[in-house]
Amino acid sequence: MKLNRRVLIGSGAAAATALAAPMAFAGGHGKPRVVVVGGGAGGATAARYIAKDSKGAVDVTLIEPSRMYYTCFFSNLYLGGIKTIDDLGHSYGTMAAGGVNVVHDWAVGVDRDAKTVTLAGGASVPYDKLILSPGIDFVEGAVAGWDLSSQNAMPHAYKGGSQTELLKAQIAAMPQGGTFAMVAPPNPYRCPPGPYERVSMVAHYLKANNPTAKIIVADPKPKFSKQGLFQEGWGKHYSGMIDWIGDEFGGGNVSVDPGAMTVTIDGEVTKVDVCNVIPAMKAGRIAELAGVTDGKFAPVNAIDMSTKAGADIYVLGDASQQGDMPKSGFSANSQAKVCANAVRGALTGSRVFPAKFSNTCWSLIDTNDGVKVGATYEATDEKIAKVDGFISATGETADVRKATYEESEGWYAGITADMFG
Amino acid sequence: MGDPALGAAVFKKCQSCHQVGDQAKNRVGPQLNDILGRTAGGLEGAKYSKSMIQAGQDGLVWSEDTLDSFLESPKSLVAKTRMSFRGLKDPEDRANLIAYLRSFSKGPIGASSMQETGQGIDIKLDPSVLAMVGDAEYGEYLSSECLTCHQSSGSNDGIPGITAWPTEDFVIAMHAYKQKVRSHPVMQMMAGRLSDEEIAALAAYFSNLE
Ligand SMILES: Cc1cc2nc3c(=O)[nH]c(=O)nc-3n(C[C@H](O)[C@H](O)[C@H](O)COP(=O)(O)OP(=O)(O)OC[C@H]3O[C@@H](n4cnc5c(N)ncnc54)[C@H](O)[C@@H]3O)c2cc1C
Numbered sequence: 001m002k003l004n005r006r007v008l009i010g011s012g013a014a015a016a017t018a019l020a021a022p023m024a025f026a027g028g029h030g031k032p033r034v035v036v037v038g039g040g041a042g043g044a045t046a047a048r049y050i051a052k053d054s055k056g057a058v059d060v061t062l063i064e065p066s067r068m069y070y071t072c073f074f075s076n077l078y079l080g081g082i083k084t085i086d087d088l089g090h091s092y093g094t095m096a097a098g099g100v101n102v103v104h105d106w107a108v109g110v111d112r113d114a115k116t117v118t119l120a121g122g123a124s125v126p127y128d129k130l131i132l133s134p135g136i137d138f139v140e141g142a143v144a145g146w147d148l149s150s151q152n153a154m155p156h157a158y159k160g161g162s163q164t165e166l167l168k169a170q171i172a173a174m175p176q177g178g179t180f181a182m183v184a185p186p187n188p189y190r191c192p193p194g195p196y197e198r199v200s201m202v203a204h205y206l207k208a209n210n211p212t213a214k215i216i217v218a219d220p221k222p223k224f225s226k227q228g229l230f231q232e233g234w235g236k237h238y239s240g241m242i243d244w245i246g247d248e249f250g251g252g253n254v255s256v257d258p259g260a261m262t263v264t265i266d267g268e269v270t271k272v273d274v275c276n277v278i279p280a281m282k283a284g285r286i287a288e289l290a291g292v293t294d295g296k297f298a299p300v301n302a303i304d305m306s307t308k309a310g311a312d313i314y315v316l317g318d319a320s321q322q323g324d325m326p327k328s329g330f331s332a333n334s335q336a337k338v339c340a341n342a343v344r345g346a347l348t349g350s351r352v353f354p355a356k357f358s359n360t361c362w363s364l365i366d367t368n369d370g371v372k373v374g375a376t377y378e379a380t381d382e383k384i385a386k387v388d389g390f391i392s393a394t395g396e397t398a399d400v401r402k403a404t405y406e407e408s409e410g411w412y413a414g415i416t417a418d419m420f421g
Numbered sequence: 422m423g424d425p426a427l428g429a430a431v432f433k434k435c436q437s438c439h440q441v442g443d444q445a446k447n448r449v450g451p452q453l454n455d456i457l458g459r460t461a462g463g464l465e466g467a468k469y470s471k472s473m474i475q476a477g478q479d480g481l482v483w484s485e486d487t488l489d490s491f492l493e494s495p496k497s498l499v500a501k502t503r504m505s506f507r508g509l510k511d512p513e514d515r516a517n518l519i520a521y522l523r524s525f526s527k528g529p530i531g532a533s534s535m536q537e538t539g540q541g542i543d544i545k546l547d548p549s550v551l552a553m554v555g556d557a558e559y560g561e562y563l564s565s566e567c568l569t570c571h572q573s574s575g576s577n578d579g580i581p582g583i584t585a586w587p588t589e590d591f592v593i594a595m596h597a598y599k600q601k602v603r604s605h606p607v608m609q610m611m612a613g614r615l616s617d618e619e620i621a622a623l624a625a626y627f628s629n630l631e
Contacts, residue, residue: 049565330569337565353562356614358569360607374607376614387614390606406507407607410579414570 031059032347035117035127037107037286039064039092041073042133042317042332044419049340051099052421057348061101061125063117064092069420070160072191073329074412077364079157079168080201081208088160090420098421107134110290112311129343132292133316133332134284135159136190139296142280143183144255153258154275157198158190170274171202177212178273181263183254184219185278188297190318190327192225193373195278197363200230203238204366215242216272218265220252225326226363226373232394233365283319297321302379303355304342305335314339323383324375331359333415338379355379362408368398370405423513428521431514434506437594437603441525449590450504457526459483461499468585472501488522489515505575505582544597551592553621560626563619566611573630584630591624 036047039062047062054060068089077083096102103125109118116124138156140147146154157167171180180202184195199217206213223246224230234242245251250266256275257263263270282288282296292298292307298315299308300322307313316339317332325331338355345352360374375389392404432441438449445452451467461481462474476499481487491498492515494508509515567583575582583591597603598612599620615623 053561333569334566337562341562341565351558351562353559356563356566358566358611360570372607374610376610388610390610406579408579410577410581411570413576413578414568414572414580417572417574417576418565418568 031057032128033059033061033126034129034131034343034347035125036060036062036131036133037064037117038133038135038284038317039066039069039095039102040133040135040317040332041329041415041419042336043131044069044092044095045333045336046131046133046316046340046343047100048095048098048419048421049337050344053340054344054348054350056099058344059101060099061103061127062092062095063103063105063107063119063125065104065106065120066161067091067104068161070164071329071412071416072158072160072164072194073415075157075160075164076194076198076201078164079171079198080204080364082201082204082364082367085165088164090416092420094421107286108289110286110313112291112313115312127312128347129312129314130290131314131316131339131343132284132287132290132298132319133336134286134319136281136283136318136327137285139280139282142185143277146183146256146258146277146279150256150258150277153261154256154277156278157276158185158194158278158281167274167276171205172209174206174210174213174273176210178210178214179270180206180213180215180274180276181270181272182215182217182276183256183263183278184217184221184224184251186220186252186280188327189278189281191361192326192328193230193361193363195219196224196226196230197365198276199242199244200233200238200363200365203234203241206241207238213241216263216265216270217242217244218251218254218263219244219246220254222247225361226371226391228394229371229392230363230365233369233371237366237369281318283315287315287319294321302382302384305339306342314343323377323380324386325357325359325377325384326361328359328361329415330361330411331357333418334358335384357384360411362404362411364405364408368402368405370401370403370408371396372404372408423516423518423520425517425520425524428517428519431509431518432521434509435518438504438590441522445525449586453522454525455527456483456488456522457485461487468503468587470499470501470503473499473503485519485523488519492518503575503582503585505577507577507579544593544600544602546593546596550596550617550621551589553592553617555588555621555623555625556618557622557625557629559619560622560624563615563623564626564630567623567627570607575630583627586624586627588624588628591627592620595620595623 036043051060070088092102106120107117108120116126118124155163155167157163253266255264287298292309300320305314316335318327334357357377362372371392373391376387377384441453447467451464461477462469463477492509495504570580571583575584595612598608
């Protein structure tokens with residue numbers, strides 16, 4: 001019996017539970033089963049590639065609660081007014097058409113002995129291989145005064161969709177000359193240049209709509225990704241607007257009060273109009289529930305992204321602890337293809353080729369002022385190790401920067417087509 | 422009236438795929454001698470999309486006007502053209518480019534003699550490297566790394582399509598990046614770690630992807 005999305009959704013939890021028993025016994029015969037948890041950059045890619053390349057020989061189920069995936073990538077451009085929210089949304093319909101069984105539900109548990117995943121609706125889905133790509137959750141107590149219940153007053157906007165829209169609305173509602181504050185995260189976190197691209201795009205919006213507004217960034221890190229490029233751009237486009245307070249000036253000594261809308265940096269209290277709190281991150285909770293994390297993330301073997309905890313479980317993307325790759329959509333997509341090739345090979349005997357990984361992250365500083373950083377990686381016994389890399393240079397011509405931005409648009413169209421088909 | 426000398430500079434955007442002038446050959450795209458007056462999709466031995474051939478059968482002939490609108494936005498004129506180029510937005514660039522191409526055409530407004538050759542970037546490759554027969558299945562796996570940016574549909578939204586290239590052009594282009602003769606930091610990095618066999622494998626796979 002195949003897990004049927006309409007049955008699950010149409011008849012509610014009771015029917016779903018009734019389905020669970022026969023499914024749990026179906027594992028021993030028929031097609032090998034892959035279950036993928038999380039339909040983001042890592043999970044969607046892995047599910048689609050296994051379904052596409054196995055040409056029906058493997059049963060692929062994707063578990064993802066949302067009907068639409070709103071990318072975090074390019075969400076800063078939405079904050080800047082350069083993209084719309086609709087530009088960021090992608091439906092799972094094309095994946096279903098591509099042979100992936102898409103189940104809209106939360107995975108709430110993994111039974112490693114029985115090899116089943118339990119869903120919030122009550123069903124239990126058997127697997128031969130389980131791929132987890134749940135993205136990130138936030139470390140509790142990471143920013144004093146903030147917890148998930150304050151995410152409306154002080155949004156993180158570090159998961160896609162409603163949080164991003166909320167932050168955008170708050171920025172638009174700022175009084176003239178108001179203050180936007182950001183509490184930046186400690187390493188490691190998703191998208192190393194993300195907070196700084198966000199600062200750039202918020203400044204871009206404010207410059208046009210609220211030119212006397214100010215931006216303060218409290219940062220626990222002494223330095224950050226593409227720092228030279230960003231700071232050059234901030235000086236050029238947004239002179240006097242942005243105050244970045246790094247670790248040496250107490251940027252790591254922060255607390256917030258969401259009720260009073262204040263931020264305290266190294267003892268100094270500031271009343272702000274918008275406060276974007278990006279707390280420290282850890283693997284999406286389901287990785288922890290599956291027992292594959294060690295500390296905050298899930299250690300994996302570089303050769304195929306299988307977890308060090310074994311048990312036919314693989315972890316992709318931001319949730320994994322793999323070595324040198326930054327946590328990015330590009331990285332998750334790259335890891336997913338290596339994993340898909342290995343998983344398909346293990347289940348069907350198809351050829352398994354050597355692991356190769358790559359990443360490039362584009363950031364937009366102002367209209368047509370794009371920069372990029374990238375690297376290639378290989379699998380060693382110990383980790384995913386960097387081979388070669390490059391970064392945009394300061395002082396590049398406007399033509400080069402515009403071409404870089406146009407290339408990023410090409411990348412966005414490319415990776416979303418690669419994820420969803 | 423465009424300026425052919427300025428058009429020669431604009432043609433640099435075209436020459437990774439098109440040749441024009443003495444000894445010009447069909448490469449990724451058709452050679453462009455006598456393009457003015459040519460029926461769209463009508464050059465023997467060149468590789469075209471079905472929709473370009475159809476456009477020619479429906480009567481599309483390259484004139485200064487039709488070329489101008491094609492160059493402005495290729496996909497607006499011929500929706501599924503293989504020409505994976507976003508277009509030249511600046512009317513002066515287009516006029517200059519067309520003036521340059523006219524100098525290689527006997528077409529309506531007469532042609533000057535064929536002068537220098539506008540050729541693609543070429544590199545020296547051992548014939549054995551060019552003759553290698555690629556493992557297309559390995560190529561398919563390797564191609565997944567390309568598809569993060571280059572769309573399998575061949576569409577270009579800022580990064581060119583790379584499907585249905587003649588094998589030889591693909592191999593030459595990749596080696597040109599690898600040897601850092603062709604410039605682009607991402608491509609130099611990606612090609613830099615591919616072996617001769619891997620480049621052949623990719624070429625074998627992509628040449629059959631329509
Ligand atoms: C502001 C910002 C800008 C960024 N810009 C870029 C960029 O320009 N380039 C780039 O490459 N990357 C960028 N990123 C990073 C990128 O978004 C992430 O690295 C990428 O999405 C990671 O992929 P993933 O598969 O690990 O997780 P995600 O893409 O987050 O996917 C996880 C999915 O799992 C689902 N899920 C979670 N738990 C469960 C569960 N229990 N059951 C079922 N489903 C579950 C979630 O609903 C989600 O859809 C940016 C991130 C941010 C925040």
